[in-house]
Amino acid sequence: MTSPYQETVDEPPEPGAPARRTPLWRGQGPALAVVAVGGAAGASARYGAALLWPARTGGFPWTTFGVNVVGCFVIGVFMVLITEVWTPHPLVRPFFGTGVLGGFTTFSTYAVDIQRLMDEGHPRTALAYLAATLFAALAAVCLAVMLTRRAAARWSAGREPS
């Protein structure tokens, strides 16, 4: 999912050329550029959220929790739209899915916040945060996929002549 552009951008290997020698970024220029721009936008949005709602020392990291759950919900909506409802430009998925949403959500801050809470003597908050993020993130993506599929089915049924 993180490199959805590869099928459409990769040129076929030249005859006789060893496939393993092909540089990773070959033919990936446009995708890498939109992933970089999207990643910068997503990371900035996460940083902005952290400035707006700074985490309290030793408290439940609500901002990162919210960022991750919102990002999981949005990716559920987005993936159903671009894989089941319409076929977008091939750069839409790397830009928004891989770049913006991937840059917005974070796994490393999640893990290090748990480590920090444990280290500071808040094991209960750490465990609650660990479980709540996991549960809410998975529930958000499931719910988003389900609701978007239902809305898309209703929308296409409404368009068909009866």
Next chain:
Amino acid sequence: MNWVLVIVGGMVGAPLRYLTDHAVRSRHDSAFPWGTFVVNVVGCLVLGALTGAATAGAASSHLQLLLGTGLCGALTTYSTFSYETLRLAESGARLHAAVNVVASVTAGLGAAFAGVAAAQAVWA
């Protein structure tokens, strides 16, 4: 200045994730999302080390914004992790989905703790 550091870090982190996933997929034809797993664990290790270094006074707040908030934040992802877990479960690979969740959280936390401990051993 702070925003520039986050933007630059994000502009490096997200493409690194994209390239890592691409590299892993081109070498291992597996249903298991190894690419996301690898970037998440590596990002946890680096952010752990950075946090340990910052606690010891060896990493400035600017470095934390560039490498932590920007690079590690954009390198790792919760949205793709969740979506890939759902895809595994939907495709019938429920065991793989469960293994992905348990392994990602366990390895990510292990990497974060190891990174902090290593940085503290070096700088403390």
